[in-house]
Amino acid sequence: MIYRILADCVVIVHLLFIVFSLLGGLLVIWRSYLVFVHFPAAIWVLLISFKGWICPLTPLENQLRHAVGTEGYTGGFIEHYIIPIIYPAALNFNLQIMFGLVAAVINLGIYSFVYYKLKTR
Known part of the structure; x- marks a missing residue:
């Protein structure tokens, strides 16, 4: 039970990190x-x-889920709604590159806005 809770916490932290980044x-x-x-x-x-690496949170979550054992997919909020956001079913290197480009554009836009706001103060 504790491993399932810890795995769910890792998924939540993972999602929050993505949103923060x-x-x-x-x-x-x-x-x-x-x-x-x-x-x-x-x-x-x-x-x-861009490098196609795996985030260290992913193996940690997998280890915690493996420690729970195979209990079948009963679903729940975490498994049903959050995990598909972090781990899309069709994830491949090209899609990962596209996500990276989207992240770069979002952050360039935000930092351009931040620079403008700080400059006009």
Whole structure:
């Protein structure tokens, strides 16, 4: 039971990290020092996407799920809604590159906006 809860927590952290790496640059307007947290996160997501690497959270989650054993897919919020967002069924290297390009465009747009807002203060 504890491994299932831990695996679900890893999935939630994974999703939050993805959202933060895509949109966290907007927090830089509020607190400029967050650039030192967000920028490396955004670079990490781009590296994962463009190099075809696997995020370390994925094997951790898999280990925790394996520790639970095979209990069949009964579903639940985490498995049904969050996991397909993080792990699309048709994920391949080309799709991963596309996600990386989308992440780069989003972050370039956000940082352009942040630069403009900070410059006009």
